[in-house]
Amino acid sequence: MAQLKVRIQRSDGIAEYAVAARENQTVLDVVTEIQREQQPDLAYRFACRVGMCGSCAMEVNGVARWTCRTHVRKVAEDGTLTLRPLANLPVIRDLATDMKPFFDKWARARGQFQPKDAPNGAVPVEFAVVPPSSPKRQEADAGIECIGCGVCYASCDVVSWNPDYLGPAALNRAWTLVNDVRDGGRRERLDAVAGDAGCHSCHSTQGCTERCPKNLDPSSAIAGLKRSIFWGVLAP
Amino acid sequence: MRGQVHLWAAQRITAFVLAAAVFVHLATIMLAVRGGLSAAEIVARLSGAEGWLAFYAVFALAAGIHGAIGMRNIAGEWLGWRGRGFDALWLGIGLVTAAFGIRAAWGLYHA
Ligand code: HEM
Ligand code: SF4
Ligand code: SF4
Ligand code: FES
Numbered sequence: 401m402a403q404l405k406v407r408i409q410r411s412d413g414i415a416e417y418a419v420a421a422r423e424n425q426t427v428l429d430v431v432t433e434i435q436r437e438q439q440p441d442l443a444y445r446f447a448c449r450v451g452m453c454g455s456c457a458m459e460v461n462g463v464a465r466w467t468c469r470t471h472v473r474k475v476a477e478d479g480t481l482t483l484r485p486l487a488n489l490p491v492i493r494d495l496a497t498d499m500k501p502f503f504d505k506w507a508r509a510r511g512q513f514q515p516k517d518a519p520n521g522a523v524p525v526e527f528a529v530v531p532p533s534s535p536k537r538q539e540a541d542a543g544i545e546c547i548g549c550g551v552c553y554a555s556c557d558v559v560s561w562n563p564d565y566l567g568p569a570a571l572n573r574a575w576t577l578v579n580d581v582r583d584g585g586r587r588e589r590l591d592a593v594a595g596d597a598g599c600h601s602c603h604s605t606q607g608c609t610e611r612c613p614k615n616l617d618p619s620s621a622i623a624g625l626k627r628s629i630f631w632g633v634l635a636p
Numbered sequence: 637m638r639g640q641v642h643l644w645a646a647q648r649i650t651a652f653v654l655a656a657a658v659f660v661h662l663a664t665i666m667l668a669v670r671g672g673l674s675a676a677e678i679v680a681r682l683s684g685a686e687g688w689l690a691f692y693a694v695f696a697l698a699a700g701i702h703g704a705i706g707m708r709n710i711a712g713e714w715l716g717w718r719g720r721g722f723d724a725l726w727l728g729i730g731l732v733t734a735a736f737g738i739r740a741a742w743g744l745y746h747a
Contacts, residue, residue, distance in 0.1 A: 561713035595640035596712065626644070633645055 404476065406430060408442070409484040410494045415439070427460050427467035427481065431495070444495040451613065454549030458495050459484040464554040466613045486554040488567075502550050502569070509570035510592045513577060516584030528582045540579040543572045543621050545614050552608035552618055564597040568608035568618035571599050575621035578628065590629055599625040639723075643705050650702035657695040682744040689745040696737025704730025 404421040407414055408431075417434050428446055435442040446456040451469040458467050460475055461482050472481065489497035518524045530537050552568040553559055559567045566574075574593045577583045593599050599622045608618040668677065682688050708726040711717040 558713070591637065595637040596718070598637075600640060600644040601709070601713075629641055630645055630648070633641055 405480040407482045425472050427470045443493040454547035457549045457551050464551040488554050488559045505566045505570040509566050509574040510589040511573040514585035536581050540576050543576040552612050555607045555611040558601050565601050572618035572621040575624050594629050647705040650698040653698040679747045683747045692741035693738045697734045700730040700734025
């Protein structure tokens with residue numbers, strides 16, 4: 401059976417493995433096989449295996465991807481896979497990164513829903529009626545499917561240049577809530593995402609949009625934030 | 637934060653001014669070079685012309701501000717030049733750049 405060469409960036413350097421190349425295998429299958437058969441102490445992370453949880457992202461041949469939804473034959477180059485932990489995040493061990501800075505930035509960008517009619521986070525008395533076809537709701541829906549995998553964050557140059565930069569996922573989340581008519585935190589949220597550590601550092605290169613496995617468009621979300629803040633400055 | 641947003645807004649607004657000014661500038665160049673370009677011709681067009689003085693002053697100011705804000709962003713990312721000290725430096729560079737342009741326009745106005 402043909403062999404697949406797999407190079408893995410471990411905490412103590414690059415390690416090389418050979419596994420059987422199969423007709424149908426995902427990159428996550430390969431990592432799991434290596435851990436079960438050859439390297440029991442290899443650290444990596446996954447949960448759902450079907451593109452729901454967002455925990456299996458790694459850098460595969462230079463590109464951040466969900467390993468569970470990436471077929472080896474689509475990405476192997478000359479029968480070789482090179483795997484690294486997600487960029488722009490501290491490494492815990494081997495392929496497992498610490499997502500804390502990533503989620504801390506969601507909090508900094510005020511990524512939590514703030515019900516308008518129940519300010520302290522209490523459950524509103526009545527359900528809000530929001531037609532799914534209303535334009536505002538559609539804008540909110542455009543970015544709501546983010547599962548926090550960090551692929552966009554690892555693909556953004558501005559994050560690597562400026563460690564304080566909130567990054568595409570947190571800003572996409574902020575824009576989603578800015579468009580949510582039930583949310584009452586618009587002003588504070590726009591303040592929280594403004595400036596050099598926020599949306600104004602984005603160069604609209606669309607790396608995040610290109611790489612997002614959910615086909616979301618954080619780059620446009622950020623442009624929306626800049627637009628809203630711009631008009632807020634001109635006509636406060 | 638507010639200040640950073642204003643810098644961003646200033647760069648967009650000056651970009652808009654520059655786009656229009658560059659267009660006028662290019663059109664002027666194309667008209668002016670027809671039949672050769674001479675110093676006397678330039679002086680004749682600009683000397684005592686308030687309209688041109690104002691145009692070039694706005695053009696130079698926009699270019700100075702726009703360029704300095706842009707360089708500030710790049711220097712922050714690539715060289716780690718961040719903070720109030722560097723902001724003051726870029727403000728100075730922007731104003732000096734603009735002053736050079738405005739001085740040239742002023743000189744031609746009085747030529
Ligand atoms: C036609 C006139 C011009 C237009 C429409 C224009 C437009 C723009 C825009 C939209 C940006 C923002 C890019 C971003 O956010 O990544 C920018 C950045 C920049 N511009 Fe201009 N510009 C013009 C002329 C100039 C001139 C004459 C200079 C030099 C003095 C200049 C220097 C810069 C620099 C250094 C940046 C920073 C790059 C960055 O932040 O990504 N531009 N320009
Ligand atoms: S568009 Fe903005 S957030 Fe997205 S990768 Fe480029 S710089 Fe980063
Ligand atoms: S925007 Fe896309 S790439 Fe970024 S964290 Fe959300 S799902 Fe992942
Ligand atoms: S394991 Fe859940 S998204 Fe890949």
